[in-house]
Amino acid sequence: MVEINSIISTNIGELKIVEFLGRGKSGYSYLAEFGNQKLVFKLMHNEENPYYKFDKNKVELELKSYEILESITSNIPKLIDYSIDKNYLVKEFIDGKLASNAIAENILQKIHLERLIKLAQECEDLNINIDYFPSNFVITEDEIFYIDYEVNEFMKEWSLENWGIYYWLNSKGFKMFIETNDSSFINSDVQKGIPHKVEFEEKAKMLFANFNGLK
Structure with a gap:
């Protein structure tokens, strides 16, 4: 360090x-x-x-x-x-608010999720994933910036729809994670980095369905 x-x-x-x-x-x-x-x-x-x-x-x-x-x-x-x-x-340096903090404070806006989904679909079209964990993003009033440079070959299990979005929807969990540094508040499997999904599945499905309906 x-x-x-x-x-x-x-x-x-x-x-x-x-x-x-x-x-x-x-x-x-x-x-x-x-x-x-x-x-x-x-x-x-x-x-x-x-x-x-x-x-x-x-x-x-x-x-x-x-x-x-x-x-x-x-x-x-x-x-x-x-x-x-x-x-x-x-x-x-991108001046804005870390998405992880915005999620914890429950101030993330619909436009941020829409821009995130749009970026994810553009990545999938090129057969790649980025790291959708919220601390890799900065948000401004109506924009979202990916501040990491990580890119991987597309794997469905690590896509936004099947993995990353569940962190973005877990406001209470992220608040506790930031306060305690205990990743069990956001992960059902801490060792494998698998997020809690069950309580957010319907909202996640609706988000993607609504976005695809707007295209």
Whole structure:
């Protein structure tokens, strides 16, 4: 990990680390200052994940994924800098609210779910999945941004419709998860990363049916 207020040397110059943003499957993300500009510095880690395996260098994987995502949507942070040797990425900072926090506060709007479903269907058309876990998204008033660069080959079990949407609908569970860091509030199987589904199945079906009816 990187200490807050430390200075990191990158290809674009020195960044000042000002805030820890979070830990993902592949790395630690930090808010950094570059002059008057806010950026995100992501340092890859080697920690194991019980339900996801990386078969290549994580920076190289994310660079490849970034190229794919650019062809699908403009609602991703721009890649500013990277180093395979030093194992980092520098990305644009998207100013907004983490979707996970919006879900916990029960302030997510219909437009956000509609844009999420639209993005998921565009990904499925290209036979890919992204990581639909809410902490990988930032929302603004009427937009949604995918702030991770993870892309995988499409598998139905990890699609939005069969996996991710159940996190987005579990407001009470996410509130408790954020407060306690106990993932059993959002997962029926913590080790495999399987969300609680039964109580949200009807709402999920209705969401997708209504969206498809609008197309």
